[in-house]
Amino acid sequence: MHEITVALSLLDGVQATASEQGIERVSAVNVRVGALSGVVRDALLFSWDVATADTVAAGSELRIEEVPLVVFCERCEGERAPLPGYGLVCPECGTPSPRIVSGREMQLVSMEVPA
Amino acid sequence: MKVRVVEIASNLMLKNDALAAKLRARFVESGTLVVNMLSSPGSGKTTLLEETLRRLSGTYRVAALVGDQATENDALRLARSGAPVRQITTAAECRLDAGMISKALAQLQGEHFDALFIENVGNLICPAEYDLGEDLRVVLLSVTEGEDKPLKYPLAFNTSQVVLITKVDIAAAVGFDRVAAGESIERVNPGVRVVEVSTRTGAGMEEWIALLDSRIGAKALAPAR
Numbered sequence: 001m002h003e004i005t006v007a008l009s010l011l012d013g014v015q016a017t018a019s020e021q022g023i024e025r026v027s028a029v030n031v032r033v034g035a036l037s038g039v040v041r042d043a044l045l046f047s048w049d050v051a052t053a054d055t056v057a058a059g060s061e062l063r064i065e066e067v068p069l070v071v072f073c074e075r076c077e078g079e080r081a082p083l084p085g086y087g088l089v090c091p092e093c094g095t096p097s098p099r100i101v102s103g104r105e106m107q108l109v110s111m112e113v114p115a
Numbered sequence: 116m117k118v119r120v121v122e123i124a125s126n127l128m129l130k131n132d133a134l135a136a137k138l139r140a141r142f143v144e145s146g147t148l149v150v151n152m153l154s155s156p157g158s159g160k161t162t163l164l165e166e167t168l169r170r171l172s173g174t175y176r177v178a179a180l181v182g183d184q185a186t187e188n189d190a191l192r193l194a195r196s197g198a199p200v201r202q203i204t205t206a207a208e209c210r211l212d213a214g215m216i217s218k219a220l221a222q223l224q225g226e227h228f229d230a231l232f233i234e235n236v237g238n239l240i241c242p243a244e245y246d247l248g249e250d251l252r253v254v255l256l257s258v259t260e261g262e263d264k265p266l267k268y269p270l271a272f273n274t275s276q277v278v279l280i281t282k283v284d285i286a287a288a289v290g291f292d293r294v295a296a297g298e299s300i301e302r303v304n305p306g307v308r309v310v311e312v313s314t315r316t317g318a319g320m321e322e323w324i325a326l327l328d329s330r331i332g333a334k335a336l337a338p339a340r
Contacts, residue, residue, distance in 0.1 A: 002209045002241045009127045017123050027118055036270045038240035087266045087302025088273060096305040098273055104244070106127040115117035 006039055006106065007047035011057060013108040018056045028061040028112040034105035035069040035084075057111075069103035131245055134213035138220075138248030148230040148334040150327070151247050153271050154255035155264070156237030159281040159314065161189045163255065164234055166314045168196035170324050175229035175331060180219045182211040182236045189234065199223060210241035213248060230331050239268035251330060256300075257281040258291035265299040272303045277310065279323065284313040 014029055029048075033039045041064055048062040073080045073090035079101050080090045090097050126132075142149050154160050164179060171177045178199040181189045190202035201219045203211060211233065233249065235242040254275040256264055259282060265272040272278065278300055286293070300309060310326065312319035 005208060006127065009130075013123055013125050013127075017121060021121065023121065027116070037244065038270075085266055087299065088269055088304075089302050096302050098304050100273065104270070106244075108123045108125045108127065110120050110122045110124070112118040112120055115119045 003039060003043040003047040004051065006044060007051040010048070010062075010108050011051050011055060014057050014111055015055065017111065018113075023113050024056065026057040026060045026111050026113055028063060029057060030063045030065065030109040030111065032065045032067050032105045032107040032109055034067045034103040036100070036103040037106050039106070041066070060111075065109075067102050067105045070101040071097040072099040072101050073097045074099075128244065128246075131213050134217060135246035135248045138213055138216060142231070142248055142250070142334075143337060145227060146335040146337065147228050148251070148327070148331045149233065149247070149249040150230065150251045150253055151233045151235060151242075151249035152253050152255065153235050153239065153242050153275065154237060154257075155239055155260060158237070158255045158257040158260065160234050160237065160255055161192055162314050163279070163281060163312065164232055165193050165196050166320065167232065167324070167327070168193060168198040170320070171230065171327065171331075172196060172198050174328075176227060177230045177232065178223060178226070178228045179232040179234060180211075180216065181234040182215070184209070184236060193234075199226070205236055208236070208241075209238050210236050210245050211247060212245045216247050229335065230327065239264070239271040243268070243271040243274055250334060251276050253277045253279060255279045255281050256296065258283055258286040259289050262292050262295040263299050265296075265303045269303040272300060272307075275304065275307065277308045277326070278304070280309065280311045282313060282315075283311045283318055284316045 052058050068081055070079050070081050071088050075093050075095040082089055083091050088098050152160050168177055179193050180201050182203045182205055184205050187202040190200045193200040201222050203215050203219050252275040254271050310319055310323050312323055
């Protein structure tokens with residue numbers, strides 16, 4: 001639902017860096033998106049094409065790295081990946097583990113420009 | 116084609132988080148308790164808020180900001196409580212962000228409030244990501260919804276300090292399973308404060324108002340002032 005906003009924010013970051021460095025064309029953009037961010041991959045890819053038309057990033061490839069949900073289990077004293085749909089619960093000992101280590105990311109990592 | 120990699124490394128939430136931090140500092144300064152209310156569409160946010168404003172406005176200066184993608188209907192409803200209310204129409208956006216709150220506050224013309232309630236856009240996904248500078252994030256779960264909603268939208272429930280179970284007057288009629296709902300909540304936010312309310316019968320409203328009352332008092336006395 002908010003993918004077009006996410007795409008426009010990503011584009012903002014790309015355009016800012018491009019204009020700072022005098023870059024005229026961007027061929028690919030690498031982003032990291034957490035499992036809890038509610039971003040739908042296909043919707044973001046579609047939004048990216050729409051958002052970037054007639055910009056420095058027109059026709060660029062958006063590469064989405066999906067970051068899995070990881071929580072910290074106090075009982076196991078370690079990082080664990082909960083099973084989807086079971087809440088923030090340690091998959092090994094069943095302890096509710098509300099401390100989120102990763103899975104909330106929405107990060108612009110880097111971009112590629114023709115050399 | 117040879118390519119060159121340009122590092123950017125920026126977090127999309129940075130802009131919102133920076134604005135939210137400014138709002139938070141401003142609310143500390145003014146001693147205003149800020150409550151951000153999240154829920155699915157139709158869970159009873161507006162009705163609950165109308166009643167909440169009505170009950171608090173005898174004692175405190177309260178105001179509300181209400182976000183919707185379209186219409187000013189909710190602001191008109193909330194204004195019946197007598198409290199100042201501003202509608203934020205978000206159009207394509209599925210949530211409020213800190214920038215929208217700053218703009219809407221400007222319309223309240225620097226008046227002092229003891230408490231500011233923000234009714235977010237009815238949606239459990241996007242609003243969970245956006246810090247609005249609030250002290251208290253409250254998520255509503257009505258008895259007509261699935262008991263497993265916290266499992267479907269873990270972030271909204273995980274980041275809230277209070278869960279309000281609403282419309283409890285019809286819990287039996289719709290076969291609401293309290294135990295199952297409680298278990299779902301515990302799986303994403305163990306120990307979170309849960310209050311069952313009904314605006315129709317008034318059940319639980321005293322507990323909810325008492326909770327706000329103590330938080331408003333604590334904020335007004337906060338040492339940062």
